[in-house]
Amino acid sequence: MRRLRALWMRISGLIHRRNNEDFSAELESHVALATEDGIRGGLDPVEARRQALVRLGGAEQTRQAYRERRGLPWLESLMRDLVYGWRTLGKHRGTTAIAVLSIGLGIGANATIFSMVSRFVLQPAPVGDPSTLMALHMTQDGDECCNEFSLPVYNDVREQAKSFSGVAAYYELLPASIGGYGEPERVWGQAVTTNFFDVTQIPILLGRGFIDGENSQQAIVLSAGLWHRRFNSDREIVGKPVILSGRAFTVVGVAPLAFHSVDQILNAQFWVPLGNVNQLAPIRNNQSDRGFHWLAAVGRLSPGITRSQAQAELNTLAQRLAKSNPKTDEGRGFIFEQAGTLPPRERGTVLVFLGGLTIVVLLVLSIAGGNVANLLFAQAASRQRDMAVRLALGATRWRLQRQLLLESLLLGLGGGLLGVMFSLWATKSLSSFHLPAPIPLDLSVRVDWRVLLYSFVLSGLSGLLLGLAPAWAASRPLLANALKGEDALARPGRRISLRSFLVVAQIAMSVVLLCVTGLFLRSLQSAASIDIGFHSQNLLLMSVDPRVHGYKPEKTVAFLTELEQRVAALPGVQSAVVTDMAPLSGGARSDGFSVDGHAGTNASSANADLYMVEPGYFETMGIPRIAGRDFGGEDAAGPKTAIINRAFVDRVFGGANPIGHHVSGGGTTYEIIGVAGNIKSRTLGEDLHPVLYRRLKQSIGSDPPLMGCTLVVHTAGNPAAIKEAVRLQIHLLDPTMAVYNEETMEEHVRSAFFLPHLAAALLGTFGCIGLVLAAVGLYGVMSYAVSRRTREIGIRMAMGAQPGTVERLILRQGMVLTLIAVALGWPAAWMLSKLAAGFLYGIQPHDILTFTLAPPFLAGIALVACWIPARRAASIDPMQALRAE
């Protein structure tokens, strides 16, 4: 405490300079008192004063000691250096601006990518004590990873696993419509066991979580977002009813703003007790079936239990369960990881993606750093006289180095500040990318405290690292040369300068960057030419989910048929048809299919994506019908019919005519009545995939779609223009019907380009930044080389060298550096590009075009960067150059 107080007083002593006079007065009075004593002792006044000063030990020394005690000498000199550094940077505005901009771009790129790392890898779930909340999964021998829980297995684990103080389960995605308080709206929520909020320890914002015995009650916890948006942040909402899919649920609480879901990806808007799942979700199977895995689970580790202890207990439990339920539990096990970390299935991909991007942005930063180091070298060269004078006057080398390091640290931190501002903008535009999925995902990235800390450390570190070499060089000028005004940093006999080395490294890195960028631009180009198999123009999509409004299947079909007819009659509409889900929605329902009578042979079974359609679907979507007939005339309860795509025919029937044959899958048999063209069903990047279309009217009762139904409208003109008219028709039929996923097919397909767009946008930006920075770096080095060789060039020209010869001399020097760099960078790019393989569309990671075009393109840029200084060299007037000495 005392020390802190003293430190504080000393720091404030730095500011209150007037104390100097106070101390002078005190010393004066001291000397006067001592002199009087001396006179009293019999000395004459002059001698008495002299003795008094001697005994004091010298007034100046005392003053110095006093000053040092009063302030903090090291801090004072540091402040002086800082102020001096600030002024120096301010004097070289151009250099400073380029350096700060370079580092800013580098740090900005890094902060942006790190904000993704922070969001998806580092950020713990917004639950209480996240380090002891585990997400549990089931495993199956031979399967990679992971399955969800069935209700009986969950109950066993909850009752028997002592390593967990509580285990909660939840159904992850529950569609519903919410009514009352304005227009009905489609929302997604989760059905949870009543202990969910206790196990996760989520601090409820308002009201409470669920309590024991509430499992079958119609109670609801709202997300803060939904509460704000739809209920005007009504603080009296607890206890009031809301209409969820036509049923009255009583609000018991509001979840905190930060909480969307345990996995931090799904954006759930409400939670209801698990017992309500029967009414709300279209679950076919028996929920208490031990083999039906449909629940996600989280467990809270008991205090003092380590993860390996818990794992050991779960392993024993799995063996015990396998013994008592051999039919369903044989070969099953449990694994878990901290809740809110990346799901195990996606972890690998995401880590490779983020790791690759991190390498790329570190390359950008290194290239930027090369520039700044070069600038600092140039600055050091121009300040060598100043340094030499200070050295000659007795400054220590450390003092000079510290001065230069402080300056580069200031540059680094300035750049960091700029970079954070860049990344604020970049994360905002990243968050606006729309993922091709009809379910609500929260993928927004923000600049959080981790990103700020990372940027601060990274910019400080790069500032120091960049300053290190120039500071070391600058503090060691050849004194004699420097004071004479000659170049004192160029050591005699050294041929490869550090600066050339830097620029070679820079260009080599931009070769890598350019190749990777080229790959992803090519990938985007090839993705754009992917044949999706259906039209994307003049189509409007609009979804409704009558089931969550309490419609029975017959009523749903009647509603949809009526809607089709009404919309088709609208002016400007050519046709309208309902399906369950548009293709390219990121996923689809699928089942294994085999040909009846051919069971057993491998060739006759395949996994196919399932779509429900109504007659006219193929014409509306622009999917060619190749053989057989369209739907029409089927009875809702009659024998089921299906149309399959060409890939299905090739895979299952070996290309033979399938019309009239029967296929079975998911417990249902279909007669094949037609064949349609191939489409991209789930994602753009997929290989040709078998697809089976069935009649919506026949299947909606036995297999209700989770995502609701989508109306596809084919228009003559701009499809967006009739949105209002279509919505009006829906509301004329049922004013409470929630309408969602309204978009044109073009918008829908565009969001399917999410990954190639994102990758190309990120890498295109980084590639351009890197290329420009490297070109500026090369230009800087060549300009410097020319300015240093002015006299030499002057002599050459005086001896008769032609300007063209001089120009070639300089160009050759630059191109040699470029060639060395390309020779180093090209193989590195070749090796690194393998990392990108999983993210490319339709091209190989060793794409010939990219790898042949990148080096000459870069060489061209380098040529331009060298050409300007070369021209300057060629225009040197020998008379001027020689006289300049």
Place this chain on the structure above:
Amino acid sequence: MAEKTDVWQGTMTLMVLRTLEAMGPQHGYGLARRIEQTSGDLLQLNYGTIYPALLKLEQEGYIRSRWGISENNRKAKFYELTKAGQRQVRKAAADWEQTTEILARFLSPAEEA
């Protein structure tokens, strides 16, 4: 006459505090003189060194200072103990006694071999 000793590190603060406790408010010159006298003129005190020591004590809050008039009518800066200073004198004195006692045990002739 015995050889004069320099004031060794760390003891100056205790001397200053103790002197202030004994004499009450005092100016720098008076303090320096008094310390010399108390030591029986065995200490060779560089008067100037007392001021940084006083400043340190003031920064630490053990003493405070104000301008006043000396006995022979000169303007001088007077120092006096604060409450914390009074506590510190007792504590430092006790510490010091313990230290010297321990050292004394080492230095006293061994009583038996």
